[in-house]
Amino acid sequence: MKTALILNGPNLNLLGTREPAVYGSQTLVDVEKLCAQACTTHGFALDFRQSNHEGQLVDWLHEAGRLHATGKLVGVILNAGAYTHTSIALFDAIKGTGISLIELHISNVFAREAFRHHSYISPAAKAVMCGLGVSGYALAIAGLATMQTGVSA
Numbered sequence: 001m002k003t004a005l006i007l008n009g010p011n012l013n014l015l016g017t018r019e020p021a022v023y024g025s026q027t028l029v030d031v032e033k034l035c036a037q038a039c040t041t042h043g044f045a046l047d048f049r050q051s052n053h054e055g056q057l058v059d060w061l062h063e064a065g066r067l068h069a070t071g072k073l074v075g076v077i078l079n080a081g082a083y084t085h086t087s088i089a090l091f092d093a094i095k096g097t098g099i100s101l102i103e104l105h106i107s108n109v110f111a112r113e114a115f116r117h118h119s120y121i122s123p124a125a126k127a128v129m130c131g132l133g134v135s136g137y138a139l140a141i142a143g144l145a146t147m148q149t150g151v152s153a
Protein backbone atom coordinates (compact mmCIF):
# COMPACT_ATOMS: atom_id res chain seq x y z
CA MET A 1 0.00 0.00 0.00
CA LYS A 2 1.36 3.41 -0.95
CA THR A 3 1.48 6.32 1.48
CA ALA A 4 -0.11 9.75 1.10
CA LEU A 5 1.94 12.24 3.11
CA ILE A 6 0.05 15.30 4.28
CA LEU A 7 2.18 18.13 5.61
CA ASN A 8 0.78 21.15 7.42
CA GLY A 9 2.83 24.23 8.16
CA PRO A 10 2.76 27.01 10.72
CA ASN A 11 -0.34 27.90 12.71
CA LEU A 12 -2.42 25.06 11.28
CA ASN A 13 -2.29 23.47 14.74
CA LEU A 14 -4.61 26.34 15.71
CA LEU A 15 -7.39 25.25 13.34
CA GLY A 16 -10.76 25.37 15.06
CA THR A 17 -9.97 28.51 17.06
CA ARG A 18 -7.89 30.45 14.52
CA GLU A 19 -9.96 32.98 12.54
CA PRO A 20 -12.97 30.63 12.21
CA ALA A 21 -14.60 32.98 9.68
CA VAL A 22 -11.66 32.24 7.34
CA TYR A 23 -10.65 28.68 8.25
CA GLY A 24 -13.86 27.20 9.72
CA SER A 25 -14.42 25.52 13.05
CA GLN A 26 -12.91 22.10 12.44
CA THR A 27 -9.68 21.26 14.25
CA LEU A 28 -6.55 19.68 12.78
CA VAL A 29 -7.59 16.43 14.48
CA ASP A 30 -10.90 16.63 12.55
CA VAL A 31 -8.92 17.21 9.34
CA GLU A 32 -6.74 14.19 10.05
CA LYS A 33 -9.90 12.04 10.49
CA LEU A 34 -11.27 13.38 7.20
CA CYS A 35 -7.98 12.48 5.51
CA ALA A 36 -7.98 8.99 7.08
CA GLN A 37 -11.44 8.35 5.59
CA ALA A 38 -10.38 9.59 2.17
CA CYS A 39 -7.20 7.48 2.27
CA THR A 40 -9.24 4.38 3.17
CA THR A 41 -11.49 5.08 0.17
CA HIS A 42 -8.52 5.29 -2.17
CA GLY A 43 -6.45 2.49 -0.63
CA PHE A 44 -3.62 4.70 0.67
CA ALA A 45 -1.86 4.65 4.03
CA LEU A 46 -2.00 8.08 5.67
CA ASP A 47 0.94 9.93 7.18
CA PHE A 48 -0.34 13.24 8.56
CA ARG A 49 1.98 15.83 10.14
CA GLN A 50 2.15 19.46 11.24
CA SER A 51 5.08 21.69 12.13
CA ASN A 52 5.56 25.37 12.81
CA HIS A 53 9.20 25.12 11.66
CA GLU A 54 10.38 25.62 8.08
CA GLY A 55 13.44 23.36 8.44
CA GLN A 56 11.28 20.53 9.77
CA LEU A 57 9.06 20.79 6.67
CA VAL A 58 12.19 20.71 4.48
CA ASP A 59 13.40 17.57 6.30
CA TRP A 60 10.00 15.91 5.81
CA LEU A 61 10.04 16.73 2.08
CA HIS A 62 13.48 15.08 1.84
CA GLU A 63 12.06 12.04 3.66
CA ALA A 64 9.20 12.02 1.12
CA GLY A 65 11.78 12.05 -1.67
CA ARG A 66 13.47 8.96 -0.23
CA LEU A 67 10.09 7.18 0.06
CA HIS A 68 9.26 8.25 -3.51
CA ALA A 69 12.51 6.65 -4.68
CA THR A 70 11.36 3.30 -3.22
CA GLY A 71 7.99 3.57 -5.05
CA LYS A 72 6.07 3.65 -1.75
CA LEU A 73 4.82 7.25 -1.90
CA VAL A 74 1.66 8.17 -3.81
CA GLY A 75 2.34 11.86 -3.28
CA VAL A 76 2.43 14.78 -0.88
CA ILE A 77 -0.26 17.31 -0.04
CA LEU A 78 1.33 20.44 1.39
CA ASN A 79 -0.43 23.26 3.16
CA ALA A 80 2.66 25.33 3.88
CA GLY A 81 0.67 28.10 5.59
CA ALA A 82 2.50 31.43 5.49
CA TYR A 83 5.73 29.75 4.30
CA THR A 84 3.90 29.43 0.96
CA HIS A 85 4.51 33.13 0.44
CA THR A 86 8.09 33.31 1.74
CA SER A 87 9.99 30.04 1.40
CA ILE A 88 12.51 29.47 -1.38
CA ALA A 89 13.78 26.60 0.82
CA LEU A 90 10.47 24.72 0.41
CA PHE A 91 10.51 25.37 -3.37
CA ASP A 92 14.06 23.97 -3.58
CA ALA A 93 13.16 20.94 -1.43
CA ILE A 94 10.21 20.03 -3.67
CA LYS A 95 12.24 20.55 -6.86
CA GLY A 96 15.08 18.48 -5.41
CA THR A 97 13.00 15.39 -4.64
CA GLY A 98 10.96 14.52 -7.74
CA ILE A 99 7.82 13.99 -5.63
CA SER A 100 4.26 14.61 -6.87
CA LEU A 101 2.93 17.38 -4.68
CA ILE A 102 -0.41 19.16 -4.43
CA GLU A 103 -0.33 22.64 -2.88
CA LEU A 104 -3.38 23.16 -0.73
CA HIS A 105 -4.97 26.11 1.03
CA ILE A 106 -8.14 26.04 3.08
CA SER A 107 -8.98 29.65 2.19
CA ASN A 108 -9.07 31.28 -1.23
CA VAL A 109 -5.73 33.06 -0.95
CA PHE A 110 -6.48 35.10 -4.09
CA ALA A 111 -9.50 36.70 -2.45
CA ARG A 112 -7.37 37.82 0.51
CA GLU A 113 -4.44 40.20 1.10
CA ALA A 114 -2.10 40.84 -1.86
CA PHE A 115 0.84 39.27 0.00
CA ARG A 116 -1.00 35.92 -0.18
CA HIS A 117 -1.30 36.05 -3.98
CA HIS A 118 2.28 34.93 -4.61
CA SER A 119 3.30 31.34 -3.90
CA TYR A 120 6.84 29.94 -3.98
CA ILE A 121 5.27 26.45 -3.91
CA SER A 122 3.05 26.64 -7.03
CA PRO A 123 5.82 26.47 -9.68
CA ALA A 124 7.10 23.25 -8.07
CA ALA A 125 3.64 21.69 -7.50
CA LYS A 126 1.76 19.32 -9.81
CA ALA A 127 -1.55 20.94 -8.80
CA VAL A 128 -2.89 23.73 -6.63
CA MET A 129 -6.14 23.75 -4.66
CA CYS A 130 -7.56 26.56 -2.58
CA GLY A 131 -10.79 27.95 -1.19
CA LEU A 132 -12.69 24.71 -0.61
CA GLY A 133 -12.33 24.74 3.16
CA VAL A 134 -11.00 21.68 4.95
CA SER A 135 -12.91 19.41 2.55
CA GLY A 136 -10.16 20.38 0.11
CA TYR A 137 -7.91 17.86 1.90
CA ALA A 138 -10.19 14.94 0.94
CA LEU A 139 -10.50 16.29 -2.61
CA ALA A 140 -6.71 16.58 -2.84
CA ILE A 141 -6.36 12.92 -1.76
CA ALA A 142 -8.76 12.03 -4.59
CA GLY A 143 -6.51 14.19 -6.76
CA LEU A 144 -3.46 12.08 -5.83
CA ALA A 145 -5.42 8.99 -6.94
CA THR A 146 -6.31 10.67 -10.23
CA MET A 147 -2.72 11.78 -10.81
CA GLN A 148 -1.55 8.21 -10.17
CA THR A 149 -4.03 6.38 -12.41
CA GLY A 150 -5.59 9.05 -14.58
CA VAL A 151 -8.97 7.81 -13.28
CA SER A 152 -10.82 9.17 -10.23
CA ALA A 153 -12.44 6.73 -7.76
Ligand code: DQA
Pocket residue numbers: 010011012079080081082083084104105106107108109116
Ligand atom coordinates in the same frame (compact mmCIF):
# COMPACT_ATOMS: atom_id res chain seq x y z
C1 DQA B 1 -3.39 29.04 4.31
C2 DQA B 1 -3.33 30.40 3.64
C3 DQA B 1 -2.03 31.12 4.01
O1 DQA B 1 -1.99 32.39 3.38
C4 DQA B 1 -1.98 31.33 5.51
O2 DQA B 1 -0.76 31.95 5.87
C5 DQA B 1 -2.19 30.08 6.26
C6 DQA B 1 -3.21 29.14 5.81
C7 DQA B 1 -4.75 28.34 4.04
O3 DQA B 1 -4.81 27.14 4.32
O4 DQA B 1 -5.70 28.98 3.61
O5 DQA B 1 -1.58 29.85 7.30
O6 DQA B 1 -2.37 28.22 3.76
